[in-house]
Each structure stands twice: as C-alpha cells, then as structure tokens.
Amino acid sequence: GFFLATNHGIEDSLMDAMMSVSREFFRQPAEEKQKCSNLVDGNGKDYQVEGYGSDKVVSEDQVLNWSDRLHLRVEPEGERNFAKWPSHPESFRDVLQEYASRTKKIRDLVLRSIAELLEIDEDYFVNQISNKASGFARFNYYPPCPRPDLVLGLRPHSDGGLLTILFNDDNVGGLQIQRDGRWYNVPTKPHTLLINLADCLEIMNNGIFRSPFHRVVTNVEKDRLSLAVFYAVDAETMLEPAPGLLDDKRPSRYRKMLAKDFVAGLFEHFRQGKRFIDTLKI
Ligand SMILES: O=C(O)CCC(=O)C(=O)O
Numbered sequence: 001g002f003f004l005a006t007n008h009g010i011e012d013s014l015m016d017a018m019m020s021v022s023r024e025f026f027r028q029p030a031e032e033k034q035k036c037s038n039l040v041d042g043n044g045k046d047y048q049v050e051g052y053g054s055d056k057v058v059s060e061d062q063v064l065n066w067s068d069r070l071h072l073r074v075e076p077e078g079e080r081n082f083a084k085w086p087s088h089p090e091s092f093r094d095v096l097q098e099y100a101s102r103t104k105k106i107r108d109l110v111l112r113s114i115a116e117l118l119e120i121d122e123d124y125f126v127n128q129i130s131n132k133a134s135g136f137a138r139f140n141y142y143p144p145c146p147r148p149d150l151v152l153g154l155r156p157h158s159d160g161g162l163l164t165i166l167f168n169d170d171n172v173g174g175l176q177i178q179r180d181g182r183w184y185n186v187p188t189k190p191h192t193l194l195i196n197l198a199d200c201l202e203i204m205n206n207g208i209f210r211s212p213f214h215r216v217v218t219n220v221e222k223d224r225l226s227l228a229v230f231y232a233v234d235a236e237t238m239l240e241p242a243p244g245l246l247d248d249k250r251p252s253r254y255r256k257m258l259a260k261d262f263v264a265g266l267f268e269h270f271r272q273g274k275r276f277i278d279t280l281k282i
C-alpha cells in the first residue's frame with residue numbers, strides 16, 4: 001500500500017529547505033552536476049550506484065525515463081560517501097543529514113505500526129534491519145517534456161526495498177498508481193509524505209499489504225521534483241513471510257530468497273516493465 005502521512009514529525013521548515021536545496025542542485029549547469037556523476041571515471045559507460053545521472057544504458061533501443069536523478073547513500077550512516085554529495089548549495093549536506101535522521105525514525109514508526117496492525121511482535125520488521133542495512137536518498141528531477149504521449153518520467157515499477165518515504169513537489173502531479181489494471185493520479189498536498197510499503201515488506205507480510213506498481217507521467221509545462229528515501233534490509237537477510245502470519249489456513253505465498261539475490265534481479269525486470277516479486281509467488 002501507498003498512504004499519505006501528515007503530522008509525521010518533520011517540520012515544514014526542514015521540508016522546505018530540503019526541497020529548495022534539491023532544486024538548487026538541479027538548477028546548476030550540467031558541468032557542475034557532472035562533478036557528482038554516476039559514471040565511473042572517464043570511460044563513460046560504467047555506472048556506479050551513487051551519483052548524478054540518468055538510467056543505466058544497456059542497449060541501443062532502450063527507452064529512457066524523462067528524468068535525471070541524484071542517488072546518495074544515507075544508511076549505514078558511517079558509509080555516507082560525501083565525495084558524491086553536492087558541495088553546492090553549501091547547506092545541502094546538513095539539510096540532507098537532518099532530513100535522513102527524521103525519515104529513519106518514521107521508517108521504524110511505520111514498521112512497528114504495521115506489525116501491530118498484523119498482530120505480530122511489534123519489533124518483528126524492525127528486527128529484520130541491522131545497522132548494516134542500506135538507505136538511499138534518490139532525488140528525481142523531471143524536466144518539462146514536449147511529448148508526454150511518447151515518454152514517461154519513470155517507467156512502471158514497484159520499489160524493491162522494504163519501505164520508501166516519498167516527498168513530492170506539491171506544484172505539480174505526475175505520480176500514478178495502478179489498481180486493477182487502471183492508472184490513478186496520486187494527489188499532492190504540501191508537507192505531506194507518501195509512504196510506500198515496498199516489495200520486501202510485501203513478502204514479509206505475506207501479501208497482506210501489497211507493494212504498488214507505480215509510474216510517473218511527464219508534463220508539457222512544468223518541471224517536477226521528488227525525493228524518495230528507500231530503506232532496505234541487509235543483503236544477507238532471508239526474505240520470507242513472518243512466521244507469526246502463517247498457519248495451516250494461511251500458507252506462505254512467496255518463495256524464500258536472500259535479499260541480495262532479490263536485489264540482483266530487480267533491474268532487469270524493471271527494464272522490462274515487470275515486477276520481479278511476481279516471479280516469487282507460489
Ligand atoms: O517521482 C515520484 O513521485 C516517484 C518516484 C519513484 O517512484 C521512485 O523514485 O521510485
């Protein structure tokens with residue numbers, strides 16, 4: 001599920017600052033942004049996980065998303081690679097660090113609330129995350145697009161991690177969610193966060209809360225910005241439904257898989273517009 005959260009504990013001023021430093025980053029000339037490039041030095045074809053750029057290009061006929069992004073690791077805290085973090089605007093680093101400390105608290109609060117709703121041990125999901133689990137901030141920038149009929153801002157996908165905390169531009173919509181084969185617009189509201197229960201959580205809760213298929217459409221006139229913070233489990237975690245949710249009448253609906261093997265299969269399925277998680281269904 002996707003849900004909107006208000007009264008989430010992040011002050012309006014911090015959210016405004018986060019949006020404004022993000023805008024300032026993307027507004028810079030390309031040469032400046034390239035200083036944080038996601039291409040491995042020089043050769044122009046090898047991509048790394050962190051940095052600024054576009055999709056990984058793997059074939060000539062690949063249809064790219066109409067967006068740029070800046071992808072930065074925020075968890076584990078000790079592994080933040082500040083060399084990839086923008087140095088302009090100057091406050092970018094502090095604002096993101098503060099923002100990420102807040103979203104982490106929201107992550108744990110949501111995971112505990114979900115466990116409570118499911119009537120299992122309140123800490124079950126939180127305990128699946130050790131201090132080695134990763135968190136990434138992904139800033140998406142969608143420029144105005146002259147042909148919205150031809151290209152998407154972001155192709156259909158479900159988020160591969162445990163939980164995503166999404167902060168959207170409130171000036172312009174674009175995010176859509178699929179339900180029963182139809183696409184619906186997700187409303188925007190100032191200072192509201194969108195919480196997305198992602199693939200790994202769908203497996204762990206045995207499909208009670210689904211990880212929604214979503215996409216972003218482009219807009220002729222307006223540009224758009226969003227910031228997703230993706231939280232994952234450790235690479236070595238076995239993804240499987242919580243034992244407390246299973247019994248004779250409620251068998252497991254997913255095959256088990258190590259989190260790192262799941263992550264390894266995600267990109268190829270994303271490129272093909274498919275959900276990898278569907279291949280695990282029993
Ligand atoms: O820009 C958005 O609203 C959605 C972004 C998104 O789905 C993602 O980064 O995974």
Ligand SMILES: [Fe+2]
Pocket residue numbers: 157158159214
């Ligand atoms: Fe997403």
